[in-house]
Each structure stands twice: as structure tokens, then as C-alpha cells.
Amino acid sequence: MKRFLAILILVYIPIAYFGIQSQYYSDEDFYFQMGKAILDGHSLYSDLFCAHMPLMIYPISFLFLIFEPSITAGKLLPLMSSFFVLILVYVIGEGYEEKVGALASLLLLVSPKFHLYSHNFYGVFLCSALIMSSLYFYLKGNVFLSGISAFLSIFVRLNALPWFILLFLLNIRKRDFYCGILTMSPLFIFLLVPNFIDNTVLYHLAKTPVPLEGRLSEVYAFISSEWFIILLSVPGVLSLREPSNKPILLFPFVFVLATILQTSVFDYYFIIILPFLAILGSLGVVRFSGRYKPLIFLVPIIGILLNYNAIINTYLPEPGFDFGELANFVRENSRASGKILFIGVGNAYVGMKTDRDISENFIDISGQRFEVYRENIDLQLLDSMEERPDLVITELKHLHYIRYTGTRLEKSMTYLEDNYYPVAYFHNEISNLLFLVWKPVEGISRGRDFPRPERNITHYYFDRYIAKRDTALQYGEAVHNESGDYASRLYPSRYLISENVMNQKLIADGIFDWQFEGEQYYSRTGDGLESRIWACCNRDGEMDFIIYSHRDMDPVSFTHIVFNQNRSCIERLDCFARLSDTYAGGFILTYSKRRISFDDYEKIERLLREFSSGGISREDYVKYRRTIIPVDIEDKIVINR
Secondary structure (H helix, E strand, C coil), rough: EEEHHHHHHHHHHHHHHHHHHCCCCCCCHHHHHHHHHHCCCCEECCCEECCCCCCHHHHHHHHHHHHHCCCCHHHHHHHHHHHHHHHHHHHHHHHHHHHHHHHHHHHCCCCCHHHHHHHHCCCCHHHHHHHHHHHHHHHHHCEEEEEHHHHHHHHCCCCHHHHHHHHHHHHHCCCHHHHHHHHHHHHHHHHHHHHHHHHHHHHHHHHHCCCCCHHHHHHHHHHHHHHHHHHHHHHHHHHCCCHHHHHHHHHHHHHHHHHHHCCCEEEEEEECCEEEEEEEEEEEHHHCHHHHHHHHHHHHHHHHHHHHHHHHHHHCCCCCCCCCHHHHHHCCCCCCCCCCECCCCHHHHHHHHHCCCCCCCCCCCHHHHHHHHHHHHHHHHHHHHHHCCCEEEEEEEEEEEEEECCCCCHHHHHHHHEEEEEEEEEECEEECEEEEEEECCCEEECCCCCCCCCCCCCCCCCCCCHHHHHHHHHCCEEEEEEECEEEECCCCHHHHHCCCCCCCCHHHHHHHCCCCCCCEEEEECCCCCEEEEEEEEECCEEEEEEEEECCCEEEEEEEEEEECCCCCEEEEEEEEECCCCCCCEEEEEEEEEEEHHHHHHCCCCEEEEEHCCCCCCCCHHHHHHHHHHHCCCCCEECCCC
């Protein structure tokens, strides 16, 4: 046993090393930010929203108390929990038969989901460690400690409730089991904490249920990733007939059934049953191997060959979710003691990477929260902005999603536009995310209306959405989502673009005649849209124009224009438009150009007008598109002030 545990430690060292290094945006950042807020004197539920049980968050605060609050320190919790699960799987497996525990541990080590969630904290391995402890004590006949562990697991994740109920039914006449539960009864004091029941129970019940096919797709995602272990577990189920084995046989089936009946399902929920499947798979291999038992350790080698690429990918960030440049900008442009407000994905990640607190503890910005608490979100955001954080970052896709849920943000967004000034933007082309960074500015004056007020504003957004799965991830790769409909991520089809190639027609007429003054904004309402131009001089003495349009606080388009100092040439022009009117629509760069002279501008405007009216064929469009949209567009932050 000692020799194998030493081998496990040696194998786990590189897993821990690469797991700690693998720091990219995920939901764990929300939990880390909550753990940090607790150390700052705030309380879960009463001071900040938390949809999870307390024993999932407070251990993070304990780690942050020992070490400095950081993503690295937070990742120690899933790494330690998953290693503890490995040890328990080994000990429980060896209790059945020699080599069962060792093989079961190795099967876990070749599982892609094990690697993914061993260094990403979702509470599932902490919960799994307590469930496996409960199983271990149950098999040893110690129902007192088994009851304690099972009860604690519920206060980590409510997903553990099926295990607790199953164990309760199997020990319904055993007094020691009840004694174990009573020992942990002080945890019921959380029922008295304001908002505890509302956040952890009622919130989940109030969410719009995911359709059954959506929940089954998560089950399929787990099966497709872990089919190797699941397949091996079938003979293991057939080999266990003793009454004492009821928990390990029944729990996977009970858990899957109970999980599918929930309002929402994610693939990491099923991590809880993964150790059970590993033990069953190992039992099946060992007991049915017969005279080939010395060759059983070829099984994990086969698992490595099958899952190698999937395992490596668990340590790499998903394309389009690298917010490092944005985090650097936030760090350099905010005080160490200051706060930030981030409305969009990545808020907690940026907060942890920059060691900045979130204004008013508005940490959890999940869309489902807006859906459930739509009456309060606007006021919460307004309170957060009135605290005057150093920076406010808005992700336009997320603002659109908030509006899609029926949540209205009139008060908070009006306050933002009247009291903050856009100073930078960041666009991620792969995921179509567009971020605006705002700073509080005192005394922004309102200028006159747009020039040529007789002209109607005619903004457009894409009227058709290309699903991500049908869209190329690499520049220049084409997709065909309909017969004869050519499209790529940088070059949408004419059907998609319609008249929207420049997306802001108000800049297409008289742009060189604008006489805006710096440090002012100009607004105009028309066609059901409100558009606002912020004018300022940037650090190079050039005139910046930022144009932002929305419908009922729902962002539609964004344009950035930079003139040279004598206003004779456009140094930079970027136009972004929303992909679609669905909740999943991000913002795509529809037009980009550098160094445009007046003559070039007129030529391009004429070309786009002919294309939108059908005067230019598809072949001509393909021929000239490289002069319209450059191929060297990269993710960027543009500093405007």
C-alpha cells in the first residue's frame, strides 16, 4: 500500500503543477472572489449573493487565510480533494480484492473529466471526497462516521442529496446513523442566515427549466467523455451480489435519474459518480480477467492512448476566453485599494488576477440570476455604480442577454452613460465578445445634437445568426450553413450583412464635416434607437469619436473613429455590429480600416453602397473584400484617452 501511495504522489506532482499553472476564465473565479470577500468581513447570503452551499465557499476562505488570496491558492482545494478521492478509491477497492484499488485509481487518472475538475474548482471533488469517505465508513460498519460525512457533503453541494437519502434508507433503523447526523446539526444554523434559503434553494427552483433534450445532452457529453470507464463498469455491476454493496451499485443509477429531473444540468455534476464507476470498472476487469490477471494494467495504458488529447486539452484555455490583456489594463488603470464593476463574463477572473474588489460585491453576474431577480438587478447595478468604482467594464453581449431575459436597466445604464466616459475597448474575434471600459469623469458636458439632424439614424444589426458550431474558428476558413450561402467569421455573406457593412450609416454622410468639441457627448434618438457620441482628444492629440447605440438599453452597434490632428484623414475606423437578435448573438467586426484619406473614404463608401444594393456581384465582392476588411485583425485593447 505504501509503495502504491508513493507512486500516486509522484504521478500527482505534475498534475498539480500543470493544474496550478492552468489559470484561465472559469466559474471557479466566482467562488474564489466570494472566499476573498468573506475575509474582507462580508457574509455569504446576507452581504453577497451565493447560489451554493456554505461548505463549498468557506474552505476557500480558510486557504486564503493561510496563503494570500489568489487563483493559485484557490486551486489547492480541488487538487487536494481529488487526490484524497484517489486514495479513498484505492483503499475501498483493495477492500474488495487485491489490485482492484490500484487499477481503480489508475482508471481515474486516465479520465479526462478527472483531470479537468481536479484543478478547476466547482466543489464536485470536495463533495465527492466526503461521499467516498461516507462509503468507506459504511463498508467498514461505522455508520456514525458515515452519517457525518454524508451530511457534510450536502452542505458542500446539494447534488449530494441523493447519496444522503439512499444512505438514510439503508440505515433507517440504525441509531448510530442518526447520532452522526445530530452531531452535525449545528449546521442548521445557516437556515437563520438572511437569504440562505432564497439563494440556495428558491433561486434554483425559480429558474426557467432547461428543456429535457438540453439536460440529456449534458448526460451525453459525460458519457462520450467517460465511455471507457462506463463500459468497464458493466461487468463490475454483474460481479457484485452481496447486500452490503447496495450503495455502490444503486447510487450511480439513482444519481443520474435525480440529476436529469433538475431544472438545469451540467456535465460536472456527474463527477460525483465517477469514483463509483472506476471501482466498478476495476472490479469487472479483475474478476473476469482469469489467467490474464497479470495483464490487467494494460487497461489504463489503453485509456491513456484513447484519452491523451482530451487530457492535455483540460489544461488549456478554451479559444476566445483569454482576458489577460484586459486584466493588465485594469491593473494599470485602477488603484490597488480601488474597486471595479464588471458586467459580463470574466468579472471574477479579472478581479482575482488584478486583486481588485468588486463594487458592492456584485460578483455573480450569471444570466440566470438576472432572469430570477430581474426586478432588483437594475437597482443593484445603480448602487454599485454610485459607489464610484475606478473602472466599469461592460460586455455588450452580456448586456444584450440581460435585456433578452426581460430585465430592464434604464436607471443603471443611464447613470453609467451620464457619469462615466468610455476609455478603452477590447474585442475578442473568436468568441465575438466586445468589452467597453468606462472611467468616472466629473462634469462631462452635453453638446448639441448630431450634425445634419434631418437625417434619420439607420442602424442595423445582423438579422440572422450563424451558430458557433457552424462558424470557422480560423481566419479565412469558410462555412456553408445554407446552399450557396458563403460565409466566414470575418467575411459574412451578403444575406447576413444586408445594408449593415458599415453598420452606422450616420457616419456615412458628412463625417469630415463634424465639428464636435472635446470632452463632450452628443446624443440623438431616432428609428427607436438612441445613439451617443463621445468626443475627446487622445494621448497623441488626435480626435477620438466613440459611437454607441442601443434600443431600450439593449446594445446594437459600436463604432470607433480616430482622426489625425488636422482632421484631414481618418487614422482608424472600426465598426462592430451585433450578430443577431437572439440571446447568443455576440458582436462582430463588420468593417475595419486604417489610414483612410478623403478620396479613399469616398471610394469605399461607394463600393459598399453598390454591394448593399446588389450592384456588385458576389464574385466582385470576394475580389474586393480584402480592401474592405483586413486579414490582420487581432484581439486588441484600444486606449482612447
